[in-house]
Amino acid sequence: xxxxxxxxxxxxxxxxxxxxxxxxxxxxxxxxxxxxxxxxxxxxxxxxxxxxxxxxxxxxxxxxxxxxxxxxxxxxxxxxxxxxxxxxxxxxxxxxxxxxxxxxxxxxxxxx
Amino acid sequence: xxxxxxxxxxxxxxxxxxxxxxxxxxxxxxxxxxxxxxxxxxxxxxxxxxxxxxxxxxxxxxxxxxxxxxxxxxxxxxxxxxxxxxxxxxxxxxxxxxxxxxxxxxxxxxxxxxx
Numbered sequence: 001x002x003x004x005x006x007x008x009x010x011x012x013x014x015x016x017x018x019x020x021x022x023x024x025x026x027x028x029x030x031x032x033x034x035x036x037x038x039x040x041x042x043x044x045x046x047x048x049x050x051x052x053x054x055x056x057x058x059x060x061x062x063x064x065x066x067x068x069x070x071x072x073x074x075x076x077x078x079x080x081x082x083x084x085x086x087x088x089x090x091x092x093x094x095x096x097x098x099x100x101x102x103x104x105x106x107x108x109x110x111x112x
Numbered sequence: 113x114x115x116x117x118x119x120x121x122x123x124x125x126x127x128x129x130x131x132x133x134x135x136x137x138x139x140x141x142x143x144x145x146x147x148x149x150x151x152x153x154x155x156x157x158x159x160x161x162x163x164x165x166x167x168x169x170x171x172x173x174x175x176x177x178x179x180x181x182x183x184x185x186x187x188x189x190x191x192x193x194x195x196x197x198x199x200x201x202x203x204x205x206x207x208x209x210x211x212x213x214x215x216x217x218x219x220x221x222x223x224x225x226x227x
Contacts (some may be wrong), residue, residue, distance in 0.1 A: 002171075006154070032214045043202055043218030044155070089154060093214060098162045099170070100145055100206065100216055105155035 003027045004092050005111035017111045019077040022091030023103055025066065030092040035064060035075045038087045038105070047088075048075070080110045115139050118203050118219035125226055127132040135203030137183075142207035145216070146170075146178065146185040148199040155202065168209055191227045200224075204217050 005024045013019045023033075031052050036044040050064045050073065057064050063076045077084055078087040090103040115138030125131050135144060143162055147155040147170075159178040162205030167178050175197060177189045190197055200223050207217040 009152075010135075034216075043204075043220050045218070046215045049214055091216075092154075098143060098168075099157065099160060100143075100204070101171070102147070102155035103159055104152060109190065 002101075002103070003030075004046075004090055004101050004103040006088075006090055008106050009104075010107040010109070011111050012109045012111060013080045015082055015110055016079045017035050019080045019108055019110065020074075021075040021077075021088050021090075023073045023075075023105050023106065024071055025073075025092055027092070027094060028068075028071070029094055031095040032090040033064070033066060034093070035062075036042040036089040036091060036102075037084075038089060044089060050098065077108075082110050082112045084108060085110050116203065116219045118201075118207050118216055118222050120222060121220065122223045123225070125193050125224070127194060127226055128192050131193050131224065133188045133201055133203075133224070135186045135188070135205075135219060137186075137205045139205060139217075140183060141205040141217075143205065143216075144180065145204040145206070146171065146176075146186065146188045147202045147204065148197075149202060149221075150199050158201075159189065190224075192223075195226050198224060198226045 034049040036049040038044040048059050048062045066073045087105045089105045119134045145160040146158040156172045161167045161180040179187045203214040203219040
């Protein structure tokens with residue numbers, strides 16, 4: 001039973017516009033949420049994270065929003081660039097259990 | 113780049129044979145994880161370790177075992193490989209101090225094909 005869900009398999013966005021990637025979770029005991037980016041034939045790389053006690057975190061073009069009541073988080077990329085084209089994974093850490101679990105990923109394509 | 117290496121990077125094996133994948137880190141991180149990546153399923157947790165000789169099951173642990181006899185090495189063993197275990201396997205490490213306590217670093221992956 002997947003505790004972290006990314007229901008959109010893919011997203012296509014025009015260069016310069018905003019990309020919004022969504023993630024839902026079921027376990028209210030998650031302490032931290034993370035976003036990872038993955039290019040083909042490479043390991044995932046860390047992008048940005050947010051603590052469960054916050055509702056927003058920004059890092060340059062990337063902003064993550066957390067809505068605990070809805071058990072939903074989103075990653076905003078503004079402006080989107082062709083180099084952002086990759087698979088994006090949402091992940092969550094359950095500190096009590098030490099587990100780090102991932103969603104199924106969303107393929108982002110940024111068209112120039 | 114975090115000091116994490118996986119070996120081998122590619123392997124083809126026959127059904128029914130045992131296979132061991134190795135993850136080696138030089139960061140002295142506490143947590144180590146094994147994932148498999150399959151189309152439509154993303155990264156699924158197989159097993160993880162929270163210290164030497166301390167391991168636990170993940171979401172898809174059937175058919176896999178792990179061992180961690182020292183901090184730097186985390187081994188994943190397929191006791192009797194099956195075609196359903198054909199996948200790309202990733203190792204990750206986490207848990208230094210401060211900021212790196214939440215951020216996990218991944219290896220380059222091992223592509224395993226069971227024929």
